[in-house]
Amino acid sequence: MIDIGSNTVRLAVYQVTANGAFRVIDQGRWPARLSQKLTQDGELPQDAIRELAEVLLHFKRICHMHQATRIKAVATAAIRQATNREQALEQLSSLTGLSIELLSGEDEARYGSVAMLRTMDVEDGFVVDIGGGSTEITLLRKREIVASISFPFGCVNTARRYGLKDDAVPSAAMEQITADLAAQLRAEPWIRSHAGLPLIGLGGTIRSFAKIAQRSVDYPISNLHGYEFPPNALSDTLQALAPLNVERRRKIPGLSKDRADVIIPGLLILQAVFQACQASRLIVCGAGLRDGIFFETCLPSEEVRLASRQVLEDSIRNLTALYPTVPQVHLDQVNRLALRLYDSLAPDAGLPPSCRPLLDSASRLFRIGSIIDVGDNADHTFYILMHAHWNGLGHREMLLTAAIASFKGTGAMRNKLAPYRSLLTDGDFERIGKLGMLLQLAAALDRSESQGIAELEIAIHKGKQLVLSAAANHPLQVERMEVETLAKDFKKSWGLTPVVQIAKFV
Incomplete structure (x- = not known):
């Protein structure tokens, strides 16, 4: 996409992957100042046209370097307001081989x-x-x-x-x-x-x-x-x-x-x-x-205007498609279990409804850092989620989601969030800790990545134990071991010791 603006000429090179994900892989800009170059009679002078053609040829070479299959160039107000706009567009097309569309306001x-x-x-x-x-x-x-x-x-x-x-x-x-x-x-x-x-x-x-x-x-x-x-x-x-x-x-x-x-x-x-x-x-x-041109040109028309609730959904789907690290069925299982735990425990924990979409997002992105290194997955997950382009959350919500997705303990979390203290409010550390532990427990319940739990019943026994009764399709040895490993930390956060029981095999 080449945008011939009145102040700046800009290039954005988009990559659309085989699985439907997209991202910008290169950008360019040139401060053309075309509006300043219009003469008193409103003409765009020849030297400005030739300079613009050189810029467009440079951008065209970048597109070819990336093996772009399509180049769309558009012009806006400065060309639109030029009295010689038809001649200028024809000359630019002749010099560059680009078909340039003149946009209306x-x-x-x-x-x-x-x-x-x-x-x-x-x-x-x-x-x-x-x-x-x-x-x-x-x-x-x-x-x-x-x-x-x-x-x-x-x-x-x-x-x-x-x-x-x-x-x-x-x-x-x-x-x-x-x-x-x-x-x-x-x-x-x-x-x-x-x-x-x-x-x-x-x-x-x-x-x-x-x-x-x-x-x-x-x-x-x-x-x-x-x-x-x-x-x-x-x-x-x-x-x-x-x-x-x-x-x-x-x-x-x-x-x-x-x-x-x-x-x-x-x-x-x-x-x-x-x-x-x-x-x-x-x-x-x-x-x-x-x-906007990319969305209308390169995405199916029914996907152009998403409902507000779908913006975040679509963005998460795009991120996981760009950085595939684990089978999607594992992420779906952890997401399902995390939300099941949340819906059972949150009402009595004083967590506001705004926490649910944060856990929902974090539980679908918590392994994204593995694309860099599995051993330091948590740190890389936090970095990617704080620097990648994804949409549908405000800055504070994005920070909370990244902290929940990368949660590995209270001390590590506080160190990680220290530079961002100005964005946090009272109670955020406690909420991140609780939601992070729910995500850790949900991940432990599918540690074998086999989706062994078909159904999960949740009960609190004598105010001390969190009894997780599973309808399972295998004995869950690995899952039980993982839950036992994190039980002490979970109790510090929730005041409950998680215990896995198999109610039946399916």
């Missing part, structure tokens, strides 16, 4: 929304995609597009329109830009008619803003997808950056050097949209136009 909005819907579990909200030459706003209700619009302003052409150069941005200029943006947004009444919804941001502006915000507080997770900004972060960042010239902005941790001159207009657009929508919170979506 509505296309951009749809692809961005698809990317968000496919990777986040938001039911209702606004989606904003701030590009170099346009800004798309979409309203979603019950995960369906209700309304959308593309405005002809972005971070690059706004900087050009108001003469923002390399100096500090005066308050008067910021006020003028804000007033003009607000006037354009007021022309669409539906934007102001759904107050209180979250605003989901896509594109380079909000990703840069997220990097600045994370670096400013030493945020422990580098992943941008799903990051929720603290209150006042947007206004505070604008106040901090506006008095700086571009050279000083380039030294701000998290802000890339090639975005320092357009970050202020980008953030002003974001602020204007946030205020117009009367949004309740601001969240980053790490996926974008290229991902």
Whole structure:
């Protein structure tokens, strides 16, 4: 997927495996600044076309190196707004051999929304995609597009329109830009008619803003997808950056050097949209136009817009397909047993309902670290789950899931979670310990990976023993030994000693 944007030309190379899993295996970017290169008459000059063709040929070579079977190239606002767009597209196609599709503003909005819907579990909200030459706003209700619009302003052409150069941005200029943006947004009444919804941001502006915000507080997770900004972060960042010239902005941790001159207009657009929508919170979506095109182009149509509860399910399925380590039937058995134990014990343990999906996810991913090394599976599992791209959970929930999946004792857990203390709340250590021990017990009950337990009855005897009565298809010697090994640690966490009994053979 090649996205010829108004500010940046981007490449994403996707691999789709034989078992249906997918991932990005290479990326590229070029700060083209096409919106800045349009002449006063709105033409894209020949030297800009030739430079763009060289970039596209470079990306094309990368695609061929990866043996890509298909290349899809699209162009957005800068080309769309060029008065010589037909000639420019024809010349680019002639020079590169690529067929380039010119997207409408509505296309951009749809692809961005698809990317968000496919990777986040938001039911209702606004989606904003701030590009170099346009800004798309979409309203979603019950995960369906209700309304959308593309405005002809972005971070690059706004900087050009108001003469923002390399100096500090005066308050008067910021006020003028804000007033003009607000006037354009007021022309669409539906934007102001759904107050209180979250605003989901896509594109380079909000990703840069997220990097600045994370670096400013030493945020422990580098992943941008799903990051929720603290209150006042947007206004505070604008106040901090506006008095700086571009050279000083380039030294701000998290802000890339090639975005320092357009970050202020980008953030002003974001602020204007946030205020117009009367949004309740601001969240980053790490996926974008290229991902939306990929989902619509390369996945079956019925899978494009997942129900919110299916986003996590699909992501786990994709992860386990990318990193196959043990038979799926073993993971399914451990998952079934873990949830059976949870449903029996959780009501009396004070565990909130939000714990069940965490255990559900952890019990399906707890062996993923074996793809690196079986001996250090727990450590590798934690690392993969904290760094791989998977969707459907917030940052804190992802951290809790990784801790449960890799649980090997309270001391090791506390050391592992020490860098992430700022994300944890009271009671999280205890909850991780309880859920981690449930997962350990469930794994012990299928230690032979033979799915020997067909049914499991659970009872508490005299408040001391956790009696596990199994309908089994073999004697479960290995399982009994494993349960005895972890019985002492389980008792420390749950106050119960697990005992395996065979009720009958099946």
